Amino acid sequence: MLLEEPMTISQISQASAAPLLRVPAREHFRVVLIGGGTAGITVAARLRRQGVTDMAIIEPSRKHYYQPLWTLVGAGVARAEDSERDEADFIPQGVRWIQERAEEVDPVAREVLTHSGLRVGYDFLVVAPGIQLDWDKVRGLREALQTPCVSSNYGFQLAPKTWEMIRGFQGGTALFTHPATPVKCAGAPQKIMYLAADHWRRTGLSERVKVLFGSGGKVLFGVKPFAEVLQGVVTRYGIDTRFQHNLVEVRGDRREAVFEVPRPEGGVAQVTLSYDFLHVTPPQSAPDFIQRGPLSHQQGPNKGWVKADKYTLQHPDFPEVFALGDASDLPTSRTGAAIRSQAPVLVENLLAVMRGAKPEARYGGYASCPLTTAYGKLLLAEFDYDGKPTPSFPFINTLQERRDMWWMKKHGLPRLYWGFMLRGRA
Numbered sequence: 001m002l003l004e005e006p007m008t009i010s011q012i013s014q015a016s017a018a019p020l021l022r023v024p025a026r027e028h029f030r031v032v033l034i035g036g037g038t039a040g041i042t043v044a045a046r047l048r049r050q051g052v053t054d055m056a057i058i059e060p061s062r063k064h065y066y067q068p069l070w071t072l073v074g075a076g077v078a079r080a081e082d083s084e085r086d087e088a089d090f091i092p093q094g095v096r097w098i099q100e101r102a103e104e105v106d107p108v109a110r111e112v113l114t115h116s117g118l119r120v121g122y123d124f125l126v127v128a129p130g131i132q133l134d135w136d137k138v139r140g141l142r143e144a145l146q147t148p149c150v151s152s153n154y155g156f157q158l159a160p161k162t163w164e165m166i167r168g169f170q171g172g173t174a175l176f177t178h179p180a181t182p183v184k185c186a187g188a189p190q191k192i193m194y195l196a197a198d199h200w201r202r203t204g205l206s207e208r209v210k211v212l213f214g215s216g217g218k219v220l221f222g223v224k225p226f227a228e229v230l231q232g233v234v235t236r237y238g239i240d241t242r243f244q245h246n247l248v249e250v251r252g253d254r255r256e257a258v259f260e261v262p263r264p265e266g267g268v269a270q271v272t273l274s275y276d277f278l279h280v281t282p283p284q285s286a287p288d289f290i291q292r293g294p295l296s297h298q299q300g301p302n303k304g305w306v307k308a309d310k311y312t313l314q315h316p317d318f319p320e321v322f323a324l325g326d327a328s329d330l331p332t333s334r335t336g337a338a339i340r341s342q343a344p345v346l347v348e349n350l351l352a353v354m355r356g357a358k359p360e361a362r363y364g365g366y367a368s369c370p371l372t373t374a375y376g377k378l379l380l381a382e383f384d385y386d387g388k389p390t391p392s393f394p395f396i397n398t399l400q401e402r403r404d405m406w407w408m409k410k411h412g413l414p415r416l417y418w419g420f421m422l423r424g425r426a
Contacts, residue, residue: 013336027098028121030054031350032112034102036061038421039128039325039339041090045424046347048092052354054122056096058112062087062318065156066417068336071188071372072410074279075195076160084156084218090422102129108319114342124350126322128304129290131184131326131334134283141280144252150278153192164413165277166196171208172202172276174256179283180216180222180246184326184334187221187369189213189281191232196279197207197237198374212243212273215261216246222333225389225399226371226381233373233401247280287288295321297329305329313346319353321348330365332385337368340421368392370409378405 009380021048031052036059044057064087066100072078074154082407100114105125112120133154144150151162174196178189193213213234217243220234220241221227225269236242242259248270250257260268284297291304307316308323310330315321324342326334342363349359365385372378380398384390391398420426 004079004337023050025117026119026121027056030058030122031056031126032120032122032304033057033126033128034086034112034128035103035128035325035327036064036091037128037130037325038098038128038336038417039130039343041296042339042343042424043128043324043346044423045090045092045093046343047350047424049424050351053094053350055092055094056098057091058098058100058102058114058120060099060100060101060115061126064422066414068185068370068409069187069414070153070156070159070196071191072190073159074151074166075199075372075375076163076167077375078410080160085418086383091320092209092424093335100175102287103289106304107288107290107294107315107321109293110320122320124354125318125321125322125380126346126350127290127295127315127327128325129287129327131182131188131284131286134181134285135392136279137283138247139258140252141282144250144278145280149276150250151161152280152282153188154282162192162279166199168189169196169200169205169209169277171205173210173212174214174277174279175214175273175275176279176281177245177247177257177320178195178215178217178281179215181283181285182334183281183284185217185369186333186335187371188281189215190220191281191372192279193239194237194371194373197239199238206238211237211238212275213241214247214257215400216243218243220279221381223310223383223387223389227381227392229379229399229401230371242273246314250278250280255357270423277318278314290327294321302329310365311362312349313342313363314349314353314359322350330363332365333357333367333369335367335369336417336421338366339383340426341366364390370405372409373401376403377401378403378409380405380408389402 033042036057039316064085066083069083073080153159176193259271261271275370297303306323306328345361345363348361369381382390
C-alpha cells in the first residue's frame with residue numbers, strides 16, 4: 001500500500017483555515033435599514049441629521065429611480081434617464097452601504113441574513129424594502145411584453161415603449177388594467193389611460209379608439225370626492241370601465257386578455273377581452289423574504305405585509321423594529337407622499353425608543369396621488385386614514401383638475417425628491 005505524501009506547511013495552513021471560511025461573517029450596527037429606496041434613504045438621511053451614527057443600509061441596487069416620472073415618460077413628455085441616479089450619491093455620509101439583498105430577518109436574534117450569508121446584527125431595525133412586481137402571476141405576460149402592442153409604465157425599460165405605442169396607435173381597442181392586489185401609486189394605472197385618451201383626442205383618433213379599463217377593484221378611486229371628479233374624466237373620454245376584472249392571463253399571439261370575474265352565485269368566471277393596445281399594471285406584493293418571515297401577518301387580509309402600528313409605525317411584536325413604505329400594512333395608499341409624511345414620525349419615535357422613552361409622534365395616514373387627467377391637467381388627491389381630503393394648499397381648490405398642479409408634478413416634485421426628501425430636508 002502506498003503511503004500518502006506528508007502535507008507541506010502551506011497545505012496545513014490552508015486545511016486549518018478551510019473550516020473558518022464556512023462560518024458566516026457577522027457585522028453589527030446600532031441601526032440597520034432594509035431597503036435603500038425612497039423610504040430607507042429618507043429615514044437614514046433624517047437620522048444622520050439628528051446625529052445618529054453606526055448605521056447600515058442593506059440595498060442591492062446600483063441605481064435609484066424616481067418612479068412617479070414614468071407616467072410622463074410613457075406619455076412622451078419626460079425622458080426615462082431623468083428618473084435615474086446612482087444609488088451611491090444618496091447613501092448618507094457615514095452610513096455603511098451593504099450592497100446585497102436581504103434574505104431573512106431573525107427578530108429574536110436581532111439579525112438580518114443577506115444573500116451572501118452575511119449576518120448583520122442590529123439594536124434597532126427599520127424595514128423598508130419596497131414592493132415587488134409579480135409579473136409571473138399573470139400567465140403569458142412576460143412573453144406578451146415582447147410583442148409590439150403590450151407595455152407597462154411599471155418598468156424603467158418599458159415606459160418609453162408605452163409612448164411609442166401611444167403615438168403609433170391607429171385605432172382599435174386600447175385596454176388598461178389594474179390588478180386586485182395593492183400597488184404602488186394606485187392612481188398610476190389610470191393616469192396613463194387618461195393621457196393616452198387625451199393624446200388620441202388631440203390627434204383626431206377618438207372615434208377610432210375604444211378605451212377599456214379592466215380593474216380588479218370595486219371602485220374607480222377609494223376616496224369619494226376625488227372619485228366623483230375622476231368619474232367625470234372617464235365620461236369625458238368615453239371610457240368603458242369594467243370593475244372586479246382581475247387580469248390572470250395575456251395571450252400575446254392572439255391579442256387576448258383573460259380576466260377572473262366573481263359570479264353572483266359565488267366562485268369566479270373567466271372573461272376574455274380582445275385588445276389592439278394593452279397597458280398592464282402587474283400584481284404586486286411585499287418581497288418574498290418578508291412574506292415568509294416573522295415580521296409579517298401570516299393570515300388575514302394583511303397576510304404577507306409587515307406589521308406596523310398605524311400611528312407610531314412601531315412593530316407590535318418587536319418594539320425595536322419600525323416599518324414604513326410600500327411593504328408595510330399601513331392602511332393608506334403606497335405613494336412617495338405618504339412616505340414623506342411617515343418618515344419624520346418614524347424618526348421621532350425611533351429616537352424616543354432609542355433613549356428609552358415612549359413613542360408619541362403620530363402619523364394620520366396622509367397620502368397624496370397626483371392624477372394626470374390630460375396633458376396640462378392634474379387632480380391632486382390628498383387624503384388621510386378617514387378618507388378625508390387634506391389639501392396642502394388651503395387657498396386653491398384641489399377638487400378640480402388644475403394646470404398649476406401639472407407643472408408641480410412635472411418640475412416641482414422631482415426637484416423636491418432629489419434635492420430635499422432624499423437629503424432628509426423635506
